[in-house]
Amino acid sequence: QIGKKGYHSYVWSLCLNCGKPRWVVLEKGKAVSDYCHTCGNAVKNRGEKNKNWGGGKRITEDGYITVKLSPDDFYYPMVPRDGYVREHRLIMAKS
Numbered sequence: 001q002i003g004k005k006g007y008h009s010y011v012w013s014l015c016l017n018c019g020k021p022r023w024v025v026l027e028k029g030k031a032v033s034d035y036c037h038t039c040g041n042a043v044k045n046r047g048e049k050n051k052n053w054g055g056g057k058r059i060t061e062d063g064y065i066t067v068k069l070s071p072d073d074f075y076y077p078m079v080p081r082d083g084y085v086r087e088h089r090l091i092m093a094k095s
Contacts, residue, residue: 015039058084 017039056068066084
């Protein structure tokens with residue numbers, strides 16, 4: 001009736017991130033996923049979970065080493081928009 005095959009039950013649900021409506025499989029009375037395919041991949045593949053994670057360090061065009069800080073880090077207020085702080089600034093702040 002809704003174009004879904006198999007023995008599963010489905011529910012019409014909105015993605016928590018983008019609001020896109022879609023059919024979701026029900027398991028034990030609960031939707032299997034809260035996110036659409038696109039948003040779900042973006043959520044689960046961030047940071048250390050990404051297969052291309054490089055350890056949270058990178059080198060800028062100017063030659064500075066930058067370090068990724070998580071939002072719950074004490075020194076996070078030092079971080080610009082990209083989430084990386086220059087390593088020498090972080091070392092001086094910690095000392």
